[in-house]
Amino acid sequence: MSNSSYIPLGNSISEQIYLTLKREIIAGELQPGTRLIVLDIAGKFQVSQAPVREALERMKQEGLINGIPNKGSVVSNITSKEIRDIFVLREIIEGYAVRTSMPTLSEDDYEQLEMIIRSMEEAVERDDTLGILELDMDFHGFFYKRCDNQAILELWNQMRTKVMRFMAISNRHHTTDLLAEWHRRLITVLQTGDGDAVEEAFIEHMHAYKFIHMD
Amino acid sequence: MSNSSYIPLGNSISEQIYLTLKREIIAGELQPGTRLIVLDIAGKFQVSQAPVREALERMKQEGLINGIPNKGSVVSNITSKEIRDIFVLREIIEGYAVRTSMPTLSEDDYEQLEMIIRSMEEAVERDDTLGILELDMDFHGFFYKRCDNQAILELWNQMRTKVMRFMAISNRHHTTDLLAEWHRRLITVLQTGDGDAVEEAFIEHMHAYKFIHMD
DNA sequence: CTATTATCGATTATCGATAATTTGTTTCCA
DNA sequence: TGGAAACAAATTATCGATAATCGATAATAG
Secondary structure (H helix, E strand, O other): OOOOOOOOOOOOHHHHHHHHHHHHHHOOOOOOOOEEOHHHHHHHHOOOHHHHHHHHHHHHHHOOEEEEOOOEEEEOOOOHHHHHHHHHHHHHHHHHHHHHHHHHOOHHHHHHHHHHHHHHHHHHHHOOHHHHHHHHHHHHHHHHHHOOOHHHHHHHHHHHHHHHHHHHHOOOHHHHHHHHHHHHHHHHHHHHOOHHHHHHHHHHHHHHHHHHHHO | OOOOOOOOOOOOHHHHHHHHHHHHHHOOOOOOOOEEOHHHHHHHHOOOHHHHHHHHHHHHHHOOEEEEOOOEEEEOOOOHHHHHHHHHHHHHHHHHHHHHHHHHOOHHHHHHHHHHHHHHHHHHHHOOHHHHHHHHHHHHHHHHHHOOOHHHHHHHHHHHHHHHHHHHHOOOHHHHHHHHHHHHHHHHHHHHOOHHHHHHHHHHHHHHHHHHHHO
16 A cells, blocks of 8 residues: 555545555556555545545546445456457547547647657656656547547546556556657658548557557 | 435445436436535435435546535536537447447347337337336447447446436437337348448437437 | 625535444354 | 354444535725
8 A cells, every 4th residue: 555655735635545546556556456445545644534435436436446335445457358348449439539630730739749759758768657658648648639529538538547557567668668659650640641541550559559568 | 306206225325326316317307507415415315424425426427417626516517519429429339339249149139129129119108208218228238238348338338328318308209209110220220231231320320319309 | 995804604525433234253053 | 063143353334523615795904
């Protein structure tokens, strides 16, 4: 349970606990199978049970933990089937997202994307794995935000935590180096303006990534 | 807040409250904008605040209510933009779902689908609007369950409540009559085994439905 | 008269304690 | 010995009360 570093300064106590535990799970500090006991957590954070329960409830909804009534919560396992399922869904949706947002991209947008890539390269220098992941999510999230569909954006926000867990767990050095490069290539395809090619390139990118990390 | 009829006998108190309020919102008994005040609800159900808060937390995640920190919860409004967004997403995903599950359909499955349609016709006789909706969801849900993708099934479960709210609100008599007929036609297309045709037929079906109900 | 501060009512957020549930263990009897 | 029943430990679910927060309104100062 790490009485560690970051305790976000979100508004409410339950928010802080939620963000802290979520981060620890994504980063793999809290391993799958770990039991989350309300009173223990409340003790660690020096608070009462109520905000802890609220945080756990949110994480349960997100699939970060599994709750069994009257039994408790454990950090959920993440199976390879689950990863495959998520990526199938992601390929379908992200394909749509990039295709529809492509025609709306301005010079400014490309600069923003380039900025994300540069930040990612810096994060690679720093060996900041979680940072790299977050920037990767920012890059892809850009298109989900751009396709003007709240339902799709919400779906992305849910998929994102699962994708991040997967990437954090299965991280292998040789791929984080490549990420920035890959993304630059995607941008060049975007700039051609060919919808089919863009969709295909993104799907291939995701496919390759998934493949490398799943053997 | 209706101290009305149905209070489901789920295991926990919070579950009962959750199911009750959710049903009331979907059925339109709790109109958008209605404030949900924890102590009031707790009083109505003769329980303390804790289970009420838990139920509200879940509904907030599902988008049934909007919560403003330190301010309270309000039954969420459902805008036409939101409906459009949901249906765009639904068309993409359901297209995939029916296309991939089609080749696996057995004689037994067709009978099951036929059963759903018959139940729907009975519900139409009874003028049981909520029942019709639930059976419509069962029909479409069948394919989401069948495509062997947990992520997609979960997505459907989330979309479903929103779709049901939309259908319940915008319900017009002439379309519920047609639903069973439409579904029968979809089955005949399914039985041809032509993936493209099936996907197209389902999308057209959803499109027509949405169109009729949104002017 | 205007702008800032103080107070108030309503409601949420948090608290610490009790009740209920589950699981495992021991006891007791056939 | 085997198996039901009573018990015990751990933990969640629920409770009722207090503290913190927000928006509105009233009071106050300049």
